[in-house]
Amino acid sequence: MKKTPLIAAITCGILLFACCGFFAYQCFSLSSRCQNLETEALKLKEDNSKLQEDNSELDTELADSSAQLKEKENYAAGQKEYISELSEQIDSLTNGEADDTENTDGSSENDNEANSSSEDDSDADSSSSSDSYPNLYAEGCSPEDTQKVVYLTFDDGPSNLTPQVLDLLDRYNAKATFFVVCKNNEEYEEYLSDIVERGHTLALHSYSHNYHEIYASKDAFLRDYEKVYDWVVENTGYTPSLFRFPGGSNNGSSYVVNDIIDEMEERGFQYFDWNVSSGDGSELTTTSNIIDNICSNVGNVENPVVLMHDGRGKNATLAALPSVLEYLSDHGYEFRSLDKNVETVHYR
DSSP: OOHHHHHHHHHHHHHHHHHHHHHHHHHHHHHOOOHHHOOHHHHHHHHHHHHHHHHHHHHHHHHHHHHHHHHHHHHHHHHHHHHHHHHHHHHHHHHHHHHHHHHHHHHHHHHHHHHHHHHHHHHHHHHHHHOOOOOOOOOOOOOGGSEEEEEEEEEEEEEHHHHHHHHHHHEEEEEEEEEEEOOOOOHHHHHHHHHHHHTOOEEEEEEEHHHHHHTOHHHHHHHHHHHHHHHHHHHHHHOEEEOOTTTTSSSSSSSHHHHHHHHHHHTTTTEEOOEEEEOOSHHHHHHHHHHHHTTTTTOOOOOSSEEOSSSOOOHHHHHHHHEEEEEHHHOOOOOOOOOSSSSSOOOO
């Protein structure tokens, strides 16, 4: 009977040891699981941060894509309006030729004699209008003013392409106009001075190039343009006096844009649209398209102001520029930059 307490004590000891071992194992297991959960939580936090960054980049890309789409839509609308005007001009010329034919058929001999006399007078006037005094010109006027001139303009720069554009222009002794957008890039800021020092015109395009913000009101436009104006002056010492509406002057509501024009003109600024487009606003445009768009249309308008871009990614424009310069130079065009004395090209 004395062995019974001893056996009971041993049994309790064994059970106690087993319980302690079980609880120790459970504690170790829980600790391991906690570490795993902490690791997974850290990973999830990193993934969430990365997702937020990706979402931010996607939002930015979406905003840029929307702006580009809006610009393409405006370009298409402008082209439609331009084609409509050309059609009206063609119809007018066609009707005029028809009227001339009717007058010719119904004219009498006296009319023919009168026409003959008129032609003789015209020939005499033409002969008398020839310049017999080629050196008799006042300052600021010369026979060179009658030669063919083209105004190349570049929007949305500066970018890493701008120095190469400037070098190509120098090669052909060509002057151009650069409508710039503010860039938070010190290297790009140096290109502003290069533009001025090489004899080109530095003009304003916008600070943000955000259509929704810029055209919200007259004050919104002025706030944006004051920023890009200060940016140019601080980095170059040059005071710009020309500007171009993002997307053209027909991009915002007529009421707001008209108020902006009146206000900017009162402040001494002058705006330019364009009458020849390279088409490089579209990502689908090729180098050959750009060359054809410019070279085929420059001769169809007076005072041609050509729209191109030297912003980031416009490599097709850079590739097309030598051919454009060569073609226009061979056809007798002089490349000049815009200033306040040039006849303006406006959509309105």
